[in-house]
Amino acid sequence: MHKSWWKIVCVLLLLYTIIAGLLISVPAREILHESIRNLFFHVCMWFGLMILCTTSVVYSIKYLRSQNLRDDIYAVNFAKIGILFGVLGYATGALWAKYTWTEFADSTQIFTEPKLTGAAIALLIYFAYLVLRGSLTDIDKKARISAVYNIFAFAMLFPTIWILPRLMESLHPGKGGNPALNFDDLDGRMRLVFYPAIIGWTLLGIWITSLKIRIDLIKEKSLLNG
Amino acid sequence: MAKKIFLLFVCLCLTLPAVLMAQAADPEKQYTAFDMRHNGKIYVVVSVILIIFAGLILYLVRLDRKITRLEKANS
Numbered sequence: 001m002h003k004s005w006w007k008i009v010c011v012l013l014l015l016y017t018i019i020a021g022l023l024i025s026v027p028a029r030e031i032l033h034e035s036i037r038n039l040f041f042h043v044c045m046w047f048g049l050m051i052l053c054t055t056s057v058v059y060s061i062k063y064l065r066s067q068n069l070r071d072d073i074y075a076v077n078f079a080k081i082g083i084l085f086g087v088l089g090y091a092t093g094a095l096w097a098k099y100t101w102t103e104f105a106d107s108t109q110i111f112t113e114p115k116l117t118g119a120a121i122a123l124l125i126y127f128a129y130l131v132l133r134g135s136l137t138d139i140d141k142k143a144r145i146s147a148v149y150n151i152f153a154f155a156m157l158f159p160t161i162w163i164l165p166r167l168m169e170s171l172h173p174g175k176g177g178n179p180a181l182n183f184d185d186l187d188g189r190m191r192l193v194f195y196p197a198i199i200g201w202t203l204l205g206i207w208i209t210s211l212k213i214r215i216d217l218i219k220e221k222s223l224l225n226g
Numbered sequence: 227m228a229k230k231i232f233l234l235f236v237c238l239c240l241t242l243p244a245v246l247m248a249q250a251a252d253p254e255k256q257y258t259a260f261d262m263r264h265n266g267k268i269y270v271v272v273s274v275i276l277i278i279f280a281g282l283i284l285y286l287v288r289l290d291r292k293i294t295r296l297e298k299a300n301s
Contacts, residue, residue: 014279015276018276019276022272211289211290215293218293218300221300222300
């Protein structure tokens with residue numbers, strides 16, 4: 001297999017996440033109870049999205065500087081897997097909220113929840129990126145316009161999913177601080193699983209992305225040769 | 227693409243009754259995760275997730291090897 005050491009690290013970290021994540025004892029918190037273990041799965045999806053989308057925008061800027069189609073292929077595939085992580089994070093978040101928020105909030109509060117709306121807006125902006133790419137046929141034009149759009153989409157990503165929901169009344173944890181670094185909500189035992197879990201899930205995303213990139217590069221090569 | 231969506235829809239239709247029946251089955255007895263930990267059934271959940279995870283990783287590894295072969299054939 002192609003440069004396999006980090007893929008082995010990825011599998012080991014995820015095995016550790018699944019086994020330790022379900023079996024360690026967790027601090028007792030009201031409302032969340034045992035579902036606090038979702039931290040190792042749901043939250044890691046959003047961390048994966050952040051890292052993959054940041055990588056994508058770096059390659060978009062690289063493309064605009066170099067005009068090398070290889071950079072465009074990197075950018076679009078990182079964005080695609082980032083979106084996949086975002087959709088998974090949204091779906092798991094919706095399920096988690098159904099079994100926790102409904103205990104204390106009414107449906108109006110849940111429907112107007114800024115974290116959900118913000119995440120939906122961010123995902124829709126990224127869906128538009130894919131639609132934009134699909135609607136242009138000229139390869140160079142497609143690469144250039146979508147690279148510029150990707151920079152704008154990225155500029156909206158962090159405000160819509162992190163900053164705005166924390167400025168408003170929100171049911172989602174993390175208001176008025178940074179939950180990943182806040183030592184009141186998590187304790188040391190959970191941190192020991194949480195940080196490796198972030199690395200593991202992100203590496204899995206990068207692995208899938210690298211496969212898609214390699215397929216696209218083969219396609220591009222046969223397009224030029226044939 | 228349309229075929230894939232149709233298959234997904236069929237899977238959903240097949241699993242939905244099972245989910246609904248599972249909820250209706252035993253209303254008065256509410257098991258919690260704590261019970262699962264006491265009687266050891268949590269290990270069943272861990273094993274099931276591990277099997278699914280192993281399957282997905284094996285699939286990725288095979289795909290990776292296949293692409294490596296393609297790259298070698300193309301170069």
